[in-house]
Amino acid sequence: MAFGKPLRLGRHFVTDHHSARRKFSAHALGHIQDAIAAGERLHAGQIRFVVEGSLPLGQILHGLKPRERALELFGRLGVWDTEHNSGVLVYVLLADRDVEIVADRGISSKIAQDTWQVICRAMEAAFRDGRFEEGTIAGIDAINELLVQHFPRNSSSGPNELPDQPVVL
Secondary structure (H helix, E strand, C coil), X not given: CCCCHHHHHHHHHHCCHHHHHHHCCHHXXXXXXXXXXXXXXXXXXXXXXXXXXXCCHHHHHCCCCHHXXXXXXXXHCCCCCCCCCCEEEEEEEHHHCEEEEEECHHHHCCCCHHHHHHHHHHHHHHHHCXXXXXXXXXXXXXXXXXXXXXXXXXXXXXXXCCCCCCEEC
């Protein structure tokens, strides 16, 4: 979402790691992990979920966008490093109230970016209503449905290549 620089700076100043932990409790993160694991038993995709309270001041002043941060984390967390190029990153930046989905090339060749945007906007709408766990699980479920449709699990799908545990930065 687009915000003026002073407003964005203020949001990042007051939103921190503890804000992320309040909105995504250990209990909620466990349910999110379970949703990821359940889906991955049905498809060949690998999903990572990352929530970040805010960005460091320098990144905000340099105008780092949530999409750019998601791409950075996609690389840093090795979501791209799966045998069938089947990684999907779901990134939530609380201070910007933004959700980004980054899919590896094996998946993005079959699922259009517009489809991911619909899921992102639905998650953001749930978050605006304070339904963080519910919105995230609904988003993960929608991703799982797409991956089951386009990348069903088969005998050559291989092991779980990425951790299912959500990451809170």
